[in-house]
Amino acid sequence: MNFSVTAPDPPRTAASILDAAQELFAERGYDGASIRAITRHAGANLGAVTYHFGSKEALYHAVIASKLAPLRELVDAAADRPGSPLDRITAVVETLFDHYADDPRLPRLILQQIASGRPAPPPARAWIRHLAGLLSELVRAGQEKGAIRHGNPLFLALGVLPPALFVHLMRGPLEEGLGLSVADSATRASMRQHVVDGVRAALAADREAP
Amino acid sequence: MNFSVTAPDPPRTAASILDAAQELFAERGYDGASIRAITRHAGANLGAVTYHFGSKEALYHAVIASKLAPLRELVDAAADRPGSPLDRITAVVETLFDHYADDPRLPRLILQQIASGRPAPPPARAWIRHLAGLLSELVRAGQEKGAIRHGNPLFLALGVLPPALFVHLMRGPLEEGLGLSVADSATRASMRQHVVDGVRAALAADREAP
DNA sequence: ATCCATATAATACGAACGTATGAATTTCTC
């Protein structure tokens, strides 16, 4: 019997492997996700990874690149929004939060990359440099206007990233322990606001006299 | 030829294995640290892990327990210090920061445990419950006095933990990128203050009218 | 209809893994 789609669709196997690899790399890490598990999960043959991507490492790089490309556009747009430096940093953090919420695999992949101790793939290194430069420039501008506290701009900028990441890494335990669900839009908005408030408070110049 | 120490000291092998396991589990994770690598690193025989600990998993549990026991005492002492709830939370954060700085393996082990996706060993689960209960009770007390902002106490309490952890996870890249060294006591104090300020700012009740 | 590039499939290989086994050695006890 022949189903509606007549052609096997050449890139279908590669696409399903990429999807399965995103899932399993995020969940079990690079070493923990075997090619056998990935191909089984994708309904493909064992040799399909070698054939379509060349090697396991090349597949991993493809996964990272596929996750980072859309994020970069969104973050750049957020950073270019009009407003004070602190507002623009806020917009970046909100963008990251929303993107993590929509794609829980991404925070897990970031976690796995950090935990692995391996050097990050080149596209990831480029993305980190880009993001760090962008944020520390905003911090520097904010400091110039007296709106952001003193301190190393890069250091302050990097401190902006963890909160949104952590919230989504802890999403499972958090939902268990607190009965909250990120799927609920009100809860999600409240968590996002919490993260943003924390970041702004951490960056804002002191409002009280010493 | 016989060297000064006549006896091989029975628990010496177990101790050196535990030390090597701390190092390698922290650096490469549970799966990435093979028994062969651990025993080689410890100068012991391949069978020594099975003999002294029973299994790889039992060794891992021993590593976790050995790292958590001293931390618990320090944190409890910090939380029992006199002062406002916010001050006592600050003391806990400072304690965590210092402990991470003194033992960089611990933050790495925590990272690896989170990344692994495996259920945490029982002593770790107990420690997390203990710490979460302790901190959220302090948050609740601070809210009652109007010193800490509104919100779910457990959620606010958990938000206190990441900053100190992240600083030490990023220690390597941070030292490269910024030329800072945690070994330098002035730098370390400044980073600690930065973390503490951020946490306090994130917890403190708003000082401005809506 | 035929050919050829593309894709899928089945299987094999060497390496590394955790663990088990049994012998050799050392340490402790009497």
Added chain:
DNA sequence: GAGAAATTCATACGTTCGTATTATATGGAT
């Protein structure tokens, strides 16, 4: 010092890993 207990050691077993190899099947251009 002899015997028992504890420890170290070398080696083997069965799995699983990433990759390579070889064969089969498929789809479109001529």
